[in-house]
Amino acid sequence: xxxxxxxxxxxxxxxxxxxxxxxxxGRIQELNGATNQADEVIDxxxxxxxxxxxxxxVHLREPGFTNKETIRTGGAAAVHGGFTTIGAMANxxxxxxxxxxxxxxLELNQQTPVKIKQYAPVTKKRAGHEIVDFxxxxxxxxxxxxxxxxGIENANVMLNAMQKLAKLQLPLCDHAQDMTLTNGGVLNAxxxxxxxxxxxxxxxxxxxxxxxxxxLAASTGVHYHVCHVSTxxxxxLIRVAKAQGVNVTCEVTPHHLLLDDTMIKAxxxxxxxxxxxxxxxxxxxxxxxxxxxxxxxxxxxxxxPHTETDKELGILSSPNGIVGxxxxxxxxxxxxxxxxxxxxxxxxxxxxxxPKKLFQLQNAGQLKVGDSADIAVFDLDRQVSIKETxxxxxxxxxxxxxxxxxxxxxxxxxxxxxxYRRKQDND
Numbered sequence: 001x002x003x004x005x006x007x008x009x010x011x012x013x014x015x016x017x018x019x020x021x022x023x024x025x026g027r028i029q030e031l032n033g034a035t036n037q038a039d040e041v042i043d044x045x046x047x048x049x050x051x052x053x054x055x056x057x058v059h060l061r062e063p064g065f066t067n068k069e070t071i072r073t074g075g076a077a078a079v080h081g082g083f084t085t086i087g088a089m090a091n092x093x094x095x096x097x098x099x100x101x102x103x104x105x106l107e108l109n110q111q112t113p114v115k116i117k118q119y120a121p122v123t124k125k126r127a128g129h130e131i132v133d134f135x136x137x138x139x140x141x142x143x144x145x146x147x148x149x150x151g152i153e154n155a156n157v158m159l160n161a162m163q164k165l166a167k168l169q170l171p172l173c174d175h176a177q178d179m180t181l182t183n184g185g186v187l188n189a190x191x192x193x194x195x196x197x198x199x200x201x202x203x204x205x206x207x208x209x210x211x212x213x214x215x216l217a218a219s220t221g222v223h224y225h226v227c228h229v230s231t232x233x234x235x236x237l238i239r240v241a242k243a244q245g246v247n248v249t250c251e252v253t254p255h256h257l258l259l260d261d262t263m264i265k266a267x268x269x270x271x272x273x274x275x276x277x278x279x280x281x282x283x284x285x286x287x288x289x290x291x292x293x294x295x296x297x298x299x300x301x302x303x304x305p306h307t308e309t310d311k312e313l314g315i316l317s318s319p320n321g322i323v324g325x326x327x328x329x330x331x332x333x334x335x336x337x338x339x340x341x342x343x344x345x346x347x348x349x350x351x352x353x354x355p356k357k358l359f360q361l362q363n364a365g366q367l368k369v370g371d372s373a374d375i376a377v378f379d380l381d382r383q384v385s386i387k388e389t390x391x392x393x394x395x396x397x398x399x400x401x402x403x404x405x406x407x408x409x410x411x412x413x414x415x416x417x418x419x420y421r422r423k424q425d426n427d
Contacts, residue, residue: 001025003416004038008377010049010367011345019049023373026416031369044377047410050348051366052084052374053329054355056117056173057148057227057251057300059321062108064093069305069394075112077303077325077393079412079420082376085115085356085364086325087300090126091149097121097132099140106141113419115364115374117143122161122172128152131161138168144359146173148227151209153179159216166222171249171359173225174213176234177276181205186316188277192261196269198315201277207233214241217248226250228302230276232286239295249358251300252287254328258335259399260284270311271399274304275320291350292342298354299347301328305395323395327386329378331400333407365415373416378407 003023010019012031022030022038055078061069078086088109090096096105102120109116120142124130128150137145145165152158152174165172182205187193189200210226214237217224229235229250241248255274260281264272272278290296304321311318329351337344356364365372386403388396412420 056087084374330407
């Protein structure tokens with residue numbers, strides 16, 4: 001089977017040029033070759049061709065919470081957003097904390113064309129007390145380990161986990177939060193919490209945990225990855241640790257780059273509730289600066305679908321999290337690339353190249369001859385509105401509904417097969 005993508009534009013040797021790609025049996029055979037015939041030809045009409053995006057932080061909710069999302073709907077949302085590889089967190093029921101449960105999870109993950117890299121937890125049932133058998137879970141297929149959704153409070157448990165994972169040369173991905181310092185907060189301890197008269201979460205609940213874990217990481221040599229970094233103090237600590245040679249990487253979410261607690265709207269406050277919370281404007285700007293200076297390595301969505309009933313519980317009682325798979329690229333392209341804050345090549349690096357390299361993802365394709373044809377195509381000209389009726393995720397919990405953006409997905413290929421194709425111009 002041969003497929004020709006013609007009349008696109010893409011980066012060749014760091015320059016944006018006209019691009020056509022010949023795909024044979026799921027792999028890229030030619031970039032700008034002479035071939036003009038194939039079993040199928042797709043005219044991209046000058047849309048932008050990108051390597052498939054990689055999101056190493058999503059919540060697919062199956063098994064255990066399929067009223068919020070399923071593997072099928074989460075996978076559909078991912079490819080709708082241009083993602084061809086995703087990292088699925090282990091906060092499931094049952095938790096995939098044994099080889100048998102983990103292998104069953106991998107079987108469930110085959111329901112979608114998107115490539116799913118599955119996390120295993122660091123501790124049994126993600127309870128923070130007893131570490132799992134890392135070697136057995138790695139042999140079963142775990143690519144990294146995370147208790148995401150919960151911080152590991154016990155320093156000895158964290159040290160033991162880091163020591164063992166360092167020997168296996170596998171990453172420990174940390175939801176850095178000291179729950180004893182959050183004081184039951186639901187928003188950042190700042191303007192919005194005061195305005196809504198709700199308890200606030202202080203920055204130190206994240207930063208203190210990162211500080212402790214950076215010391216432990218330095219002593220073990222483990223690849224320590226900080227999930228959804230959100231405070232200027234945390235970024236400063238990571239910057240210093242990198243300069244000292246600590247093997248640390250980190251990610252930032254689109255919402256922590258785009259939003260701060262001054263932007264929370266009273267009538268939709270629960271849609272702005274996430275963990276870590278939206279911080280101050282200074283923290284948001286620190287996240288942007290951290291990407292630009294290389295302290296922050298990648299962007300990950302923390303896609304966290306919830307039902308409408310969940311979010312109708314209000315700011316105090318509703319669960320944390322927003323969906324992000326379907327809106328991430330377009331929002332970031334519109335708000336940062338179109339405004340000249342950073343170039344398109346940087347965005348592709350943070351959303352594709354860097355996660356592949358840093359997590360050594362062997363079968364996540366880039367735009368190279370011989371690679372798997374994992375490809376996303378984006379319309380960088382047409383402006384559309386973000387509508388919940390266009391979401392393929394079960395979750396519609398997003399503060400970005402109604403935003404006008406440029407950069408919607410035209411086509412997503414996984415191993416050369418069409419996983420998503422736009423039907424209408426406003427999709």
